[in-house]
Amino acid sequence: QVQLVQSGAEVKKPGASVKVSCRASGYTFSSYYMYWVRQAPGQGLEWMGRINPRDGSTNTAQNFQGRVTMTRDTSTTTLYMELSSLRSEDTAVYYCARYFSASGALDYWGQGTLVTVSS
């Protein structure tokens, strides 16, 4: 079965970077784009970007351009999302989610990773 398992919670200081991982299993890794979505406490969902695991190409939301780096490791079927220059407003749960092109939707989600930015 499809599983997306994310890394554990992080606490970071303002100005630092955080790298969240998402280990995928149960399907052909290179065949599905992976999206990153975040949710601030008590808030809605915000698209951050996506990566094509086949070739590593990425698309980043305008709000995050210059601060987000998405990569993948095909040998371990793991995706990574690194967010730099953290500020308090980046405190949120970060999700990876698989994009199923036939539906145009995100059909499987990781469990989420809480990133807390605090001095």
Add this chain to the structure above:
Amino acid sequence: DIQMTQSPSSLSASVGGSVTITCRASQSIRSYLNWYQQKPGKAPKLLIYAASILQSGVPSRFNGSGFGTDFTLTISSLHAEDFAAYYCQQSHTTPLFTFGPGTKVEIK
């Protein structure tokens, strides 16, 4: 950019009752509209894609409709496990996704 709105932002309903949530896009997105359910502390779960197609395993009491700019999600015969937040999301401008602000369905 396409903006998504939802109404109401929250509502109360009884077990066994029904609710309708509205999602509106700032411009036509044809049928590129998806619905997700999110329970507290959990990841969102895909319910409906392409405006009206039920994701595998989702109960038939969930129904989606609409085209263009106006969409609805109806939940009939509410079960206790249906009390959650619901988000619409447009995929017309893939890869750029936009989510609605969400609707919280609470128990009356």
